[in-house]
Amino acid sequence: MTERRPSSERRIEILEAALTIFVKKGYSEARMDDIVQEIGLSKGALYHHFQSKRDLFIALIEHWMDQFSPIERGGLMRAKPSREIILHIAKFTAKLFKRNPNWFLVEPEIWAFANRDREIKEMASHLYASVLSEFEALIKRGIEYGEFRNVNEGMIAMSIMTSLHGMIWFALFKPNDFSLEEYVDLNMELILDGIAIQN
Amino acid sequence: MTERRPSSERRIEILEAALTIFVKKGYSEARMDDIVQEIGLSKGALYHHFQSKRDLFIALIEHWMDQFSPIERGGLMRAKPSREIILHIAKFTAKLFKRNPNWFLVEPEIWAFANRDREIKEMASHLYASVLSEFEALIKRGIEYGEFRNVNEGMIAMSIMTSLHGMIWFALFKPNDFSLEEYVDLNMELILDGIAIQN
DNA sequence: TATTACATACCGACCAGTCGGTATGTAATA
């Protein structure tokens, strides 16, 4: 028997194993037994903590969303120009990605699932909407402070997000000519210079 | 019994049904019976034309790649500036997308599959490499003709491709604030203006 | 009449989820 652990800890341990397996094999090909084996636990134990495979996946998404929300922006928001804040977020995201690519590599899996599951689609939509609105606010702020041209902030926000999503493609098909950091930097600068007031 | 058809026609019909089903349910959740039912055929017939589910998926990718290669660039390449050619390709891609989003919505499915299947990964890599090199050539040409700044053409090519991939996210989570065309236009202009020689 | 295009009935591996049970805590009561 494995050592006992409080549910709160064990759940997280399972979620992390699930992330690994879901990324490696994809949701449908992932076996509950694979996940359990990853941490030397039993199937019974897994079903003690999670009701079903889908339930586990939903919990994983929630766990995953938690990882991104506290992208420390507290002190940042004050004095600095929007440009720098956005750049900082982008760099920070790239760093997160480097540290644990799996958090990003599940995304296509979530998309695929969202495509056939209302609840999960709504969860994802919700997350993306909040990310978008955060960028929107930053751009709006930049416009008001005479930093950016009078652009459509919603669309620029989407451009930023799509660029960051490009990292996923990057991780999947690793072009070896250049680095992830270069890619992120260049893309952000293209966007930010593009909407900056010329002088 | 369904009317008989020459294999070449029937194969395509099956591939199109498969595309619909694979997009709707995802590869793993898609049932061979679903595909067959879609066109009122029998399972035996399907297995007469394709050896296995995986084989069908590979054939689908090949069929899918054929849809994109002949993006009529014949006459275009001659006189016009690279900027216009790239814009044209982008607009054309957006048009293709509008006509049949499914061709794009399979992409995440292909990525997911590529992640656990060497052969499919190589197919996809090959396709993306050729798309990238096409854009690269256009940008290089633009640089040589004094149209663009001396940028890293490989990276810009990737930016362009990622932007176009953004359409997929767009289709999945349809933001209703603005149109696909606007999104593509804006993104392309950001990139192209960003690398243009200022004057 | 040989071949191709299809239909139908069937097989069996596979796997999410179940369930009877055990082991380890913990806290109230005697």
Add this chain to the structure above:
DNA sequence: TATTACATACCGACTGGTCGGTATGTAATA
């Protein structure tokens, strides 16, 4: 400080439905 009572964490053999794939037969076509 035992003892009882209950709760939580965990085990793993088992099952029932599912679904990719096959075997076999038949009608159309060349």
